[in-house]
Amino acid sequence: MRVVRLFGIIAACIIAGVMTNVSSAWQQNATVVFSNIAAQAGINFKHDNGASPQKFMPETMGAGALIIDYDNDGWPDIFLVNGGSFVDSKVATAARHRLYHNNRNSTFTDVTAASGIGVSGFAMGGCSADYDNDGFPDLYVTGVTSNKLYRNNGKGGFIDFTANAGAGGAGVWSSSCAFGDIDNDGYVDLFVTNYVDFTVDNNKYCTAGGGVRTYCHPNVYHPLPSILYHNNGDGTFTDIAKEAGVYRTDGNGLGVVFGDYDNDGLTDIYVANDSVPNFLFHNKGKGVFEEVGFRAGVAVGAEGRPLAGMGTDMGDINGDGLLDIIVTNLDKETHSLFRNMGKGLFANVTFESGVGQATLPFVGFGTAFVDYDNDGDLDLAIATGDIIDNVKLFRDNTSYEQRNLLLQNDGSGRFHDVGPISGPGFALKKVSRTLAVGDLDNDGDLDILVGNNGQTADLLRNDGGNRSNALLIRTVGSKSNRDGIGARLKLTVNGKVLLRYVKAGSSYQGQNDLRVHFGLGSARMAERLEILWPSGSIDSLENVEANQILTISEGRGVTAKEPFRKN
Numbered sequence: 001m002r003v004v005r006l007f008g009i010i011a012a013c014i015i016a017g018v019m020t021n022v023s024s025a026w027q028q029n030a031t032v033v034f035s036n037i038a039a040q041a042g043i044n045f046k047h048d049n050g051a052s053p054q055k056f057m058p059e060t061m062g063a064g065a066l067i068i069d070y071d072n073d074g075w076p077d078i079f080l081v082n083g084g085s086f087v088d089s090k091v092a093t094a095a096r097h098r099l100y101h102n103n104r105n106s107t108f109t110d111v112t113a114a115s116g117i118g119v120s121g122f123a124m125g126g127c128s129a130d131y132d133n134d135g136f137p138d139l140y141v142t143g144v145t146s147n148k149l150y151r152n153n154g155k156g157g158f159i160d161f162t163a164n165a166g167a168g169g170a171g172v173w174s175s176s177c178a179f180g181d182i183d184n185d186g187y188v189d190l191f192v193t194n195y196v197d198f199t200v201d202n203n204k205y206c207t208a209g210g211g212v213r214t215y216c217h218p219n220v221y222h223p224l225p226s227i228l229y230h231n232n233g234d235g236t237f238t239d240i241a242k243e244a245g246v247y248r249t250d251g252n253g254l255g256v257v258f259g260d261y262d263n264d265g266l267t268d269i270y271v272a273n274d275s276v277p278n279f280l281f282h283n284k285g286k287g288v289f290e291e292v293g294f295r296a297g298v299a300v301g302a303e304g305r306p307l308a309g310m311g312t313d314m315g316d317i318n319g320d321g322l323l324d325i326i327v328t329n330l331d332k333e334t335h336s337l338f339r340n341m342g343k344g345l346f347a348n349v350t351f352e353s354g355v356g357q358a359t360l361p362f363v364g365f366g367t368a369f370v371d372y373d374n375d376g377d378l379d380l381a382i383a384t385g386d387i388i389d390n391v392k393l394f395r396d397n398t399s400y401e402q403r404n405l406l407l408q409n410d411g412s413g414r415f416h417d418v419g420p421i422s423g424p425g426f427a428l429k430k431v432s433r434t435l436a437v438g439d440l441d442n443d444g445d446l447d448i449l450v451g452n453n454g455q456t457a458d459l460l461r462n463d464g465g466n467r468s469n470a471l472l473i474r475t476v477g478s479k480s481n482r483d484g485i486g487a488r489l490k491l492t493v494n495g496k497v498l499l500r501y502v503k504a505g506s507s508y509q510g511q512n513d514l515r516v517h518f519g520l521g522s523a524r525m526a527e528r529l530e531i532l533w534p535s536g537s538i539d540s541l542e543n544v545e546a547n548q549i550l551t552i553s554e555g556r557g558v559t560a561k562e563p564f565r566k567n
Contacts (some may be wrong), residue, residue: 031373032373032422032445032462032465033422033423033425034423034461035423036458036459037106037460038457038458041106042100042107043100043457045080045082045456047063047454048082048083048091049062049453049454050087050092054087055206055213056203057203057215057216058173059086059215060387060388061124061195061453062122063434063451063454063509064434064509064510065434065449065451065457065509065510066081066127066128067436067438067511068137068139068514069102069514070128070139070152071101074474074549075102075104076102076438076439077099077101077102078099078100078108078440079100079126079139081125082095083095084119084121092119092122093119095119096119097112097141102440106461111156114156114157115158117150117158120146120147120148121144122145123142124173124509125142125177125508126142126177126509127140127190128511129481129483129485129504129514130482134154135482136152136154137152137483138152142174142175142177142509143173143174145171145172145173147162147167147169147174147177149165151235166238167237169227172197172224173194173196173198174193174195175194175253175255176193176256177190178269178503179485180486180503181267181480181481182230182266182289183230184534185231187232189228189237189287190227190228191229191256191271192226192229193256193271195254195274196222196224196252197222197223206220208388208394209393217275218275223249223251223273224249226241226246226251226271230287240287245290246269246281246291248279251271251273251276251277251279252273253279254273254309254311255272255309255327255328255506255507256269256271256272256312256505256506257269257270257314257505258486258503258505258506260501261314261325261340265534266283266284266285267534270298270314272311273306274309277299278327279291280296280298280299292344296346297338297346301336307327307329308329308330308333309336310508311327311366311383312327312367312506314326314503314506315369316340316498316500317353317377319377319411319497322341323499324340324346326338326380328359328364328508329359329364330363331361334355334356334357336350336355337349337350353414354407354414354416355380355415358405358415358417359382362384363385364382365434365435365508366382366383366436366451366507366508366509367380367381367383368381368435368437368506370448371517371518372465373408373445374465374468374521375411376498376518376519377519378409379406379408379409380405381406381435381448382404382407382435383450384404384405385400386402389431399429400431402430403426403427403428403429405419406419406422425448425461430450431455432458433453433508434450434451434507434509434510435448435450436511436512437513438512439513440459441461442549442565443564444466444470444472445464445465445466446517447461448460468522469523470517470564471529471548471550472515472517472518472549472550473489473518473531473552474551474552474560475487475489475533476553479535480534481534483502483514485503486534487533487534489531490531490532491530492526492528493521493525494521495527498518525543525544527543529541529544531554539552539555547563547564548563549563549564
């Protein structure tokens with residue numbers, strides 16, 4: 001197996017060299033520049049990882065980041081998740097999360113003090129959805145031994161509703177979370193990935209490179225079963241993992257994403273597991289699942305062995321109407337791209353797509369399919385950074401801090417890294433963990449929020465993406481859940497059909513803007529927009545003009561519209 005893996009890596013390097021000569025055309029076409037505007041925008045958050053000589057594993061794993069419009073004013077806000085310390089009580093009690101309100105002028109105001117969001121232990125990440133259908137997004141925060149559910153009070157703040165809702169977890173280490181309506185009853189349910197049975201009391205001593213103490217590999221701990229909370233419709237949840245068929249004791253869960261990969265109207269669940277096979281839970285109806293990862297071809301890497309799955313997302317990379325899957329892994333493994341072939345089967349196209357060559361040297365965490373240049377094709381953004389903070393002591397060809405990746409799609413599902421020519425935002429080298437995307441300034445192109453471990457967060461403003469046209473769609477359900485989470489949107493533009501889903505939680509420990517973004521290229525109008533709601537109802541629009549934000553309510557059509565903000 002080691003010989004096969006070595007051969008694969010050598011082959012990848014050769015292919016990468018060949019691809020370098022092909023890349024000039026891509027480089028000439030790059031017109032979008034990303035700049036880190038966090039400081040000037042007022043995002044002054046620095047993540048506390050509590051790094052200590054004891055090398056507690058959670059210290060190197062967190063830095064959640066969410067884009068949420070918590071006050072429903074149409075301007076996405078920012079929530080950043082903090083860690084803390086296992087050895088310093090002062091750091092632990094001071095490690096507050098941060099909620100930043102969007103001032104509508106490319107700046108943000110820290111409103112944490114008035115938000116009602118308190119210290120929630122050593123936290124990891126989070127996700128957000130209007131779980132009680134009252135019109136305001138709620139917030140779930142994952143962590144080590146403690147998860148928190150914050151209910152939006154509709155007045156610009158939150159109430160800790162964890163105990164009332166019965167959604168505090170099982171006193172274990174949780175990583176990512178996502179909301180989705182598993183039984184289409186109009187209320188979103190909640191999946192929480194649990195990692196390993198680390199505790200401060202059972203912290204292991206691990207070494208590498210001549211006895212140097214390092215953060216441990218997860219295989220020195222036992223895996224933990226993840227949680228599936230069913231929404232009872234009365235503000236409370238019930239853990240139904242066993243009844244639903246998703247209770248597994250063999251998964252080191254890190255990332256999770258909901259998506260209807262077989263287009264049967266039922267949302268499925270994909271879980272990225274660290275160093276054990278990934279899970280694909282196929283929804284058989286009525287909220288009951290069957291794990292089909294191996295059968296579908298998405299459980300392991302191309303060599304047939306488990307990889308270090310961390311972040312994940314679903315998206316249609318080649319316009320065939322089927323959701324494909326990306327999973328980020330360690331360096332020397334490459335990240336995995338699985339192309340949906342239909343009939344419940346996927347093909348591993350990691351090297352065929354160019355993703356293997358581009359990601360081979362990098363440790364990947366958060367990831368998102370994102371049309372950053374508004375050409376209608378889904379590109380890939382990936383947060384990177386090693387796990388071992390002192391890796392330089394025994395490996396001189398890598399570093400803890402790494403540059404993030406921006407992979408441009410040529411429209412057929414082939415990718416090339418254009419990060420180095422996409423501005424100073426992608427030249428930064430940090431220990432990046434979470435990556436979230438959204439149009440934070442409502443100007444028609446997607447910006448990127450990055451949570452960095454033990455470092456300041458980055459807000460990468462997209463300059464130039466809106467040279468091409470676009471649409472932003474906000475969905476509001478009636479029979480379906482309030483946010484329309486799980487709705488499938490099909491946009492026909494110039495005869496090409498673009499597919500998008502409303503998702504709440506994905507990437508790694510984070511969440512993107514709930515509004516659905518379509519790049520239209522040079523088209524000034526889309527011929528048709530069709531929304532298939534989780535309830536099964538369909539809304540459609542004809543001749544949709546570009547460059548506007550539309551609110552579409554289930555059964556009512558367009559209920560609000562506004563043009564993009566001019567730069």
